[in-house]
Structures are given as C-alpha cells and as structure tokens.
Amino acid sequence: VLVQLGLSRRIQGPRGDSKIALAIAGGAVLAWISIYIAVTLSPVEVPRYLGAATLTFMFLSFVAISCQTVFRFPLFLAPLFGLVVAAFFFHEREHKIELTEFALAGGEGDPSESVRSQASLQQAFATWLLSRNDLDEYRRRKVPYPVFLVASQGGGGYAAAHADLFLSKVQSSCPNFAQHLFAAVGVSGGAVGNAMFMARLPDETNHDSSKGCQTGAADERLLREVAADNLSPILAALYFRDFPNKILFGVFGGLDRSSAFKSSIVTTLANANNVDPLSW
Secondary structure, eight states: OHHHHHHGGGGOSTTSOHHHHHHHHHHHHHHHHHHHHHHHHOTTHHHHHHOHHHHHHHHHHHHHHHHHHHHHSHHHHHHHHHHHHHHHHHOOOOOOOOOOOOOOGGGOSOTTSOGGGSSOHHHHHHHHHHTOTTHHHHHHHTOOOOOEEEEEOOOHHHHHHHHHHHHHHHHHHOTTTGGGEEEEEEOTHHHHHHHHHHHHSOSOOOOSSOOOOOOOOOOHHHHHHHTSOOHHHHHHHIIIIIHHHHHTTTTTOSOOHHHHHHHHHHHHTTTSSSSSTTOO
C-alpha cells in the first residue's frame, strides 16, 4: 500500500510516467497470483499466518492499483472495467457446504437415498433407546431413563463457541451425557457448535453402566479450538477466489469461502478421533 501511495504522484496527470504505472500494475498482478497460489495450496494455515487485517489491506491495495491503472489508461481499460463491474453485479454464484448422504447400515437400500427418509421419529427413537448399553441398569433400578434434547441458538462464532463449550463441559463432567443425547438441533453458529462437540467425542460413548457426574476443569485444548481463527481463511477465499470468480464467471473453480470455512473447522479439529470430523 505504501509503495502504491508513494508512486501515485509519478503516474498522475498527462505527463505521468506510463512505464511506472505499467510496472506497478504488473507487480500487482504477480503479487496477486502469488497470494492466490499460496491460498489455494494452503487455504487455512497461510491465511491464519497473515491475519484478517493484512489480507484486507492487501486486497484493498490491489483494488486501488487496479482503479488507478484504469484512470491512467481509460481508453483501453475503461470498457474492460465496465465489463468487470457488470459481471460483479449480475453474475451470482451459489455457496453451499458439501453434504454427504450415507447409505443404510448393512448396505441395504439405495445408497443415494437418505437415512432420514427410511424411518419415522418414533421408530428412530425406539431403535436408539434399545441400543443403549445401560438401559438394563435403569430397568433393574426401576427409574426413568434420562433422555436429552439439545437446541442451540444462533449467533455466529459466539454461539458456536457457547454451544461447544457448554456441551463439552457437561460431557467431561458426566461421561454418560452423550450416551443419553438423542437429538441436537441448532441454528447457524449453534449448529456448528453442536457439530464440533459431536466430532470431538470418542468412538465409544455407549457405556454399560452409569458413571455418575463430577466437577471438572475446562480443557485447555478445547479452549484453543473454539478460539481458533476461522475468519482469516474465509476472508482469503472471499478476496482471492470468490471475488475473481465473480468477475471472471467462475474460471477459478468451485472452491469458495464456504469450502474454506469447512477446511478451517476440519483443521481446528485435526486431533479429534474422526478422520473427517464433519461427517459424523
């Protein structure tokens, strides 16, 4: 940004040095390509290293240099600039998190059909309840079997952290909690927090007996995970993939900021038990 501002006087007006203007524009193109390659090869670590503020100022500097170059050579670049502006406002792209539908257990049925369409809520609950390993213990004690339903509110990263921290704290204090959790629903960030909690659970949470509850301290690793920088990867994808894709009609492929967000969450949970923590 400082270089661009420092040389701006040299390329202003009819007597400005056109070679300097072209050199700045060419350097900006090379710099943008370098950042694009780095973000594509490492969509999470490189943006986190640079940070959200740095990425934003870099993008704004590229925009400033582009506008200044257009003003310097209006006869040649103004029509191209108009096409870019039109593409920006009229070319819409969809941003969807990739979804995976799993086949029925045992390989029965059409693999393309969702499990959700195969059973009613009553059937699903009965199957879940009868599969609880500690159900017989509650029957012997003749006490009701605890069943938990979780609803997590929306609110962006704050809601995600709140849902994840709360559920994880309950699980660490009461090892049987997840075993008695029948359903968890969430809105926006709350849904992300639910998913992060479920992804962190160990493979075996269906215990044979009740283990009781006890007070426990917050897990430092969990605190680091909920405080991870998920904004920078999204901004990097927005600035250096989504924006050029929008003005160039998608020539850079389908990876976008929704994919970057998923990659950031997966990287944050890299030490979880699941290989792909978002496919639970």
